[in-house]
Every structure is written in C-alpha cells, then in structure tokens.
Amino acid sequence: MRKPQLVKAEGLPDRVTIYEVGPRDGLQNESAIVDVAVKAEFIRRLLDAGLTTVETTSFVHPKWVPQMADAAELLDQLEIPDGVRAPVLVPNERGLDRALAAGVREIAIFASATETFASKNLNSTLDDQFAMFTPTIQRALSQGLSVRGYVSMCYGDPWEGDVPIDQVVKVGAQLVDLGCHELSLGDTIGVATPGQVTALITAFGAAGVGVDKLAVHFHDTYGQALANTLTAFREGVTTVDSSAGGLGGCPYAESATGNLATEDLLWQLDGLGIHTGVDLLKLVETSTWMADQLGKPSPSRVVQALAG
Numbered sequence: 001m002r003k004p005q006l007v008k009a010e011g012l013p014d015r016v017t018i019y020e021v022g023p024r025d026g027l028q029n030e031s032a033i034v035d036v037a038v039k040a041e042f043i044r045r046l047l048d049a050g051l052t053t054v055e056t057t058s059f060v061h062p063k064w065v066p067q068m069a070d071a072a073e074l075l076d077q078l079e080i081p082d083g084v085r086a087p088v089l090v091p092n093e094r095g096l097d098r099a100l101a102a103g104v105r106e107i108a109i110f111a112s113a114t115e116t117f118a119s120k121n122l123n124s125t126l127d128d129q130f131a132m133f134t135p136t137i138q139r140a141l142s143q144g145l146s147v148r149g150y151v152s153m154c155y156g157d158p159w160e161g162d163v164p165i166d167q168v169v170k171v172g173a174q175l176v177d178l179g180c181h182e183l184s185l186g187d188t189i190g191v192a193t194p195g196q197v198t199a200l201i202t203a204f205g206a207a208g209v210g211v212d213k214l215a216v217h218f219h220d221t222y223g224q225a226l227a228n229t230l231t232a233f234r235e236g237v238t239t240v241d242s243s244a245g246g247l248g249g250c251p252y253a254e255s256a257t258g259n260l261a262t263e264d265l266l267w268q269l270d271g272l273g274i275h276t277g278v279d280l281l282k283l284v285e286t287s288t289w290m291a292d293q294l295g296k297p298s299p300s301r302v303v304q305a306l307a308g
C-alpha cells in the first residue's frame with residue numbers, strides 16, 4: 001500500500017491523540033439503522049487498528065435518535081481492553097443512569113453555543129441546558145467517571161449565521177468549571193476556516209482554558225477540516241476528533257456532513273511523522289468493510305485512493 005513520504009515540519013506536536021467518533025457521530029446519522037452486531041464488529045476493528053479512544057454510542061432519548069437506541073445492547077457485546085477509553089454521549093441524568101447501568105466509565109456531555117441548536121438538539125435553551133448538565137456532571141464525577149464536554153456550533157450556525165466568539169467561550173468555560181477534563185470545539189456544520197480556529201483557541205486561552213484541555217472536532221462540509229486541524233496543532237492542541245471513513249453528521253443540523261475522516265487525518269500525520277499508534281492500512285480495510293455494510297462508498301479521499 002502506498003504511504004506518504006515522511007518529512008517533519010517545525011512547530012507541530014510529536015504525538016496526537018485521535019478521538020474516534022465513527023460509531024457514534026458517524027452511525028447516528030445513517031438513515032438505515034445498523035445492526036448491533038455490525039456496530040460491535042466495527043468497534044473491534046477500530047481497536048485492532050490501534051485506536052485507543054473510541055466514542056461508542058449515546059444514551060440519548062431513543063425517539064430523538066433511533067440509530068442509538070441499542071446503546072446498552074451494544075456495550076454488552078463489547079469487551080473494552082485495559083487502557084482503552086470508550087466514552088459515550090449523555091445529555092442528562094436519565095442518560096447517565098442508563099450509562100452507569102451499562103458499566104460506562106467516561107461520558108461526554110454536549111452543549112450548544114446557540115439558542116436555536118439548544119432548542120432543536122436538546123429541547124432546551126442556551127441557559128437552561130446547564131440545568132440538565134450540572135447535576136449530570138456532578139453525579140458522574142462523584143461516581144468516579146470522567147466527563148468530556150462538547151460545544152456545538154462553535155464557528156457558525158445554520159439558523160443564526162455567525163456565532164459570537166464570547167458566547168462560545170462562555171458555554172465552554174462553564175463546562176470546564178463544572179469539571180469536564182476535556183473540551184471539544186465542534187464545527188458542527190463544517191464552515192470554519194483557519195483564522196477562526198486560531199481566534200477561538202486564543203479566546204479560550206484568555207478565559208483560562210488552555211490548549212491542554214482543548215480538542216477539535218471538524219466536519220468537512222467545505223473541505224476545510226484538515227487545514228483547520230493543522231492550524232489547531234500549530235496552536236498546541238493535541239487531541240483531534242475524527243471519524244473512520246468520514247462517516248457522520250448530526251440529525252438535528254441538516255447541513256452537517258461527514259466528520260473529518262480518520263484516514264485523511266492519518267495520511268497527514270504519518271507524513272509529518274506525528275505519532276498516533278494507529279495503523280492506516282488496517283483502518284482503510286475497516287472503513288472499506290463498513291462501507292460494504294452500509295452499501296455505499298466511503299467519502300474519505302484516502303480510503304478511496306488506497307482501497308481496492
């Protein structure tokens with residue numbers, strides 16, 4: 001299999017953690033509901049490819065996202081090896097109850113930076129969403145779980161347009177204050193450009209949330225995801241969300257397309273000599289297998305170039 005030529009560049013980290021979201025962010029957006037056994041096999045293959053952080057599913061209301069209704073059954077079919085992080089998305093205390101019953105050790109809370117998306121995605125408001133998150137995070141922490149926080153619509157919102165940077169920072173800083181160990185900045189509809197990325201990371205730094213706490217999460221709607229990710233690395237971020245095969249989207253933001261593909265990210269990181277511990281060939285095989293299961297080709301450019 002072809003590999004990128006290794007040429008290092010200045011000002012980049014030596015290693016990066018890939019936070020794989022394909023089984024959750026990817027499969028939540030498939031119109032057909034994927035069989036639970038296929039989901040479990042997908043996750044096993046991702047782990048076998050060397051990914052050590054895989055967001056497996058979500059404990060949201062099954063009527064809101066029927067694709068994730070099998071969360072408990074899926075976790076029951078998985079054995080998570082020592083040293084692997086397998087977080088799940090949880091919006092509220094009911095979701096936390098279900099996650100705890102399934103033996104989960106890490107959850108991810110997801111907040112909106114805009115009023116409209118808080119209403120559409122959480123049936124809440126910008127302020128009231130914290131009435132849901134606060135007791136959920138507090139109880140999760142008291143049970144020894146670690147909690148990641150997402151902020152969605154950081155760089156643009158399909159209904160409200162530009163999103164004030166202060167509004168994003170306010171929501172994110174509140175999540176960190178509540179005890180989130182990591183904050184993932186979501187470009188939910190894939191509109192960000194590199195200048196925005198630098199500005200947002202800088203604004204978080206000024207608010208006391210340093211790059212050691214930040215992760216980036218780009219959708220690739222306008223083809224900017226890799227440029228944005230590289231910008232974030234140059235700013236000192238070392239955790240990046242991506243989705244095997246470029247699966248993804250958000251059912252409550254119609255203009256959201258697939259996430260940054262993990263293979264496209266890996267091609268760049270391997271070329272730059274940045275360590276991830278992930279085997280590109282195995283990942284391409286996994287995404288090709290998953291594309292067969294879904295009956296449609298992977299949107300990842302690297303999967304398309306290397307498969308077959």
Ligand SMILES: CC(C)(COP(=O)([O-])OP(=O)([O-])OC[C@H]1O[C@@H](n2cnc3c(N)ncnc32)[C@H](O)[C@@H]1OP(=O)([O-])[O-])[C@@H](O)C(=O)NCCC(=O)NCCSC(=O)C[C@@](C)(O)CC(=O)[O-]
Pocket residue numbers: 025028058059060061062064065089091092094095096098110121122123150151152153186187188189217249250251252
């Ligand atoms: C937040 C809610 C639950 C509010 O939904 P709601 O209808 O306002 O909930 P409620 O609190 O009023 O409760 C109504 C009923 O739902 C039940 N209920 C309540 N919660 C749960 C639960 N967790 N699991 C199961 N059942 C639940 C609850 O028990 C009650 O049952 P009843 O008493 O009527 O029998 C709903 O809006 C929801 O589930 N939203 C999730 C939407 C979602 O999953 N979106 C995709 C993920 S976000 C994303 O993709 C973006 C991200 C993270 O990737 C980053 C980026 O790209 O930006």
